[in-house]
Amino acid sequence: MGVTKSEIFSQSQNDIAQIAKVLGHPARIAILEHIAKVKTCICGDLVNEIGLAQPTISQHLKELKNIGILKGNIEGTSICYCLNNEKWEEIKIVLHQFLNIFSNTSSNCC
């Protein structure tokens, strides 16, 4: 049905999935990588950098803002996007923790 049955999963499972889902598009990866590189925040440069239309970039930025990874500050006519460090650290912790669920034991497979 295209709709995820979030109710049957734990908060933690939904959280991990939500973070991963937002990172699950190359345009959003490209946006984050570019912001990481240029340090000081960007806006419509992303439209030139990445080959997508302005509304499309704007939509991806919105999703990154929605879960708190990015924050946008109005700077004159343009909007300056940059990383929300606190959220990024939180995401790192959540994902690191998840990625380590298999690490405590050696591979015992069938």
Add this chain to the structure above:
Amino acid sequence: MGVTKSEIFSQSQNDIAQIAKVLGHPARIAILEHIAKVKTCICGDLVNEIGLAQPTISQHLKELKNIGILKGNIEGTSICYCLNNEKWEEIKIVLHQFLNIFSNTSSNCC
């Protein structure tokens, strides 16, 4: 259009996004967490554990198999699923690396 323009992104960006996308559903997180817990591999137990129908679980397992996270071995009537350690280590490296793109500098925001 629902279709991602993968061509305009780098291999690395597509790879990261593809991994994240597969992890972007709570059912697949739940499946991985359960396999991590029970060590030795499971099959239809997941249907009981998680509250989804058997075809739905089977579909999620397929996606996890497709990118190589899980492998399934036939064991009598049932199929035994388990982690592909090599792939998981690879995923860990890829994601760790990506999660650290912001770590080298302090926050300078607008």
Add this chain to the structure above:
DNA sequence: TTCTTTTATCGTAATATTGCAATATACAAA
């Protein structure tokens, strides 16, 4: 062989996502 169990696949319905043109909004400059 037939029955049972287990998992995969097919088909379908409902919803979500991606992408963009058109348009709206906000604000600074002339």
Add this chain to the structure above:
DNA sequence: TTTGTATATTGCAATATTACGATAAAAGAA
């Protein structure tokens, strides 16, 4: 005010995803 610039929103088309019932396929048990 009008003009230009930058970004967001709306509306839509195309495709993808999620979920499940029905069914198929595979293999052991009776």
